[in-house]
Amino acid sequence: MRERPAAAGRDGLARGCPGRGSGLMRKQALIGGVALVAAMMATAIGAAPAPASAPDPKMRSAEAVAGKDLRALYEVLCPVDVVHPPAENVADRASWYSPPAKAFDDLYYVGQQGVSAWALKTDEGLILIDALFDYSVGPEIVDGLKALGLDPATIRYVVVTHGHGDHYGGARYLQDTYGARVVASRKDWDVIAQTTRWTDPKPRRDIVVDGAMDLALGRTVISLIETPGHTPGTLSLLFPVHDGAERHVAALWGGTAFNTRTREQYAGMAASAERFAGLARQRGADVWLSNHPVFDDTFAKIAAERKGATSPFVTGQATVQRALKVAAQCSRVALARDYP
Ligand SMILES: [Zn+2]
Numbered sequence: 001m002r003e004r005p006a007a008a009g010r011d012g013l014a015r016g017c018p019g020r021g022s023g024l025m026r027k028q029a030l031i032g033g034v035a036l037v038a039a040m041m042a043t044a045i046g047a048a049p050a051p052a053s054a055p056d057p058k059m060r061s062a063e064a065v066a067g068k069d070l071r072a073l074y075e076v077l078c079p080v081d082v083v084h085p086p087a088e089n090v091a092d093r094a095s096w097y098s099p100p101a102k103a104f105d106d107l108y109y110v111g112q113q114g115v116s117a118w119a120l121k122t123d124e125g126l127i128l129i130d131a132l133f134d135y136s137v138g139p140e141i142v143d144g145l146k147a148l149g150l151d152p153a154t155i156r157y158v159v160v161t162h163g164h165g166d167h168y169g170g171a172r173y174l175q176d177t178y179g180a181r182v183v184a185s186r187k188d189w190d191v192i193a194q195t196t197r198w199t200d201p202k203p204r205r206d207i208v209v210d211g212a213m214d215l216a217l218g219r220t221v222i223s224l225i226e227t228p229g230h231t232p233g234t235l236s237l238l239f240p241v242h243d244g245a246e247r248h249v250a251a252l253w254g255g256t257a258f259n260t261r262t263r264e265q266y267a268g269m270a271a272s273a274e275r276f277a278g279l280a281r282q283r284g285a286d287v288w289l290s291n292h293p294v295f296d297d298t299f300a301k302i303a304a305e306r307k308g309a310t311s312p313f314v315t316g317q318a319t320v321q322r323a324l325k326v327a328a329q330c331s332r333v334a335l336a337r338d339y340p
Contacts, residue, residue: 056337062329065322069315072294073323076257077330080337088114090135097136098293100144101302103313104241106220107250109298110144112136115166116291116298118252119145120239124218125156128174129237129252130167130291134200137170153178156217157207159224160184161254161291162231163191165198172201183207183215185226187233209235223283227276229269229331230255236276238283243311250313251276251285251320253327256295263339270331277324280317287313288320295323 059078066074089095101109103118111117111132117140118129132140145152158180160168174180182203184192189205213224222239234255241250253276258265290296304312 056333058329058336059333062326062333065329066326067322069297069319070295070323070326072297073256073326074330076295077327078333080334093139097139098299100140100148102148103298103302104243104248104311107241108145108148108150109293109302110141110148111293111298112140114292114294116289116293117141117170118289119148119150119155120220120222120241121150122218122220125154126150126152127215127217127220127222128155128158128180130161131158131170131174131203133166133169134173135169137173141170141174155180157215158182158203159215159222159235159237160188160192160203161236161252162234163188163195164231165195165200167291168192168203169198169200171203175203175206181206183209183213183224185209185224185233185235187226187228188231188235189233191231191233209233223279225276225279227254227272229265229272230257230259232268234272236272238279238285241287241313243314244309246310246314248287248311248314249280249283249285250287250289251280251283251324252289252291253295253323254291256290256292256327258334261334261338263335266331266335266338270328270335273324273327273331277321277328280320280324284317285320286315286317288315288323289313 062078063074096112096114098111098113103109106121108119108121109116110119115132116130117132120127120129128141131137142152155174155178158171158174160171160182163184171182175182183206186208189208192202193205209224209226211226215222215224220240222237224235224237227234227236236254237252239250241248258269288296293299301312306312
């Protein structure tokens, strides 16, 4: 399915935030694999496969940087053809529910199959990163925290990475029920105020980030950095996590896919990825996280056997840098392709 420039569909889902279906990228990888197998079979039986369009060398370079572990990031950003997942059936819990899990001693996954929510435990309560949808905040976040032995009433802050309903949809509930403070960029508070694309209740405008903010709770400080691209005021995050005696630094990229395909979106994403890469390098960020599990392989890492003492989520500074390089390079590829 060709998609340029994209108009948001009624559901606006795959176009805005991939992953509301139970695995956009898995489907894409599968479809890519099927195409590859078909081409190989065609060659084997002597028929010439359809010639591939001349690959852009910069795109091939981004593909090489992505490797296998960051393939999903490359696939959603670089190629122009996007495969959309079927709309999710909210009534069919098995199509979206994911059990809660621990990633670090102080970081927990309370997201669903297609969208992430992370709870960071501090000595003065919880910072929640994204609030999912209105329909899933209860079963995933509230019940998930309880199952992990954490109290949802201790959520002090909800950081909304960007103004799309899969990330802010549950925020109003947490605001009303627990008095949690909701944080977003000024630009994305405006996005939330103006959007008609999502039916989830909107949180009341609360804490506003202009450019950047260090949010402190107890002894934990989490840096919120505006990284425009996916939305005008997408927030990406840098924060410490702990694994036994080890301290690591997580870099969480707050918005990935191109949904408007404007010149500003491409150029903004490229510049943001490069700037955030510099900040991540300065802080020694060695844990790559996303707000959609497909982009950081959340479930594989949760399921992975721990090698030695280190959490599978610690993939090293080079991985963080590669991920942001893929985002920057693919943005430049898309800019040159769509605005020659
Ligand atoms: Zn989004």
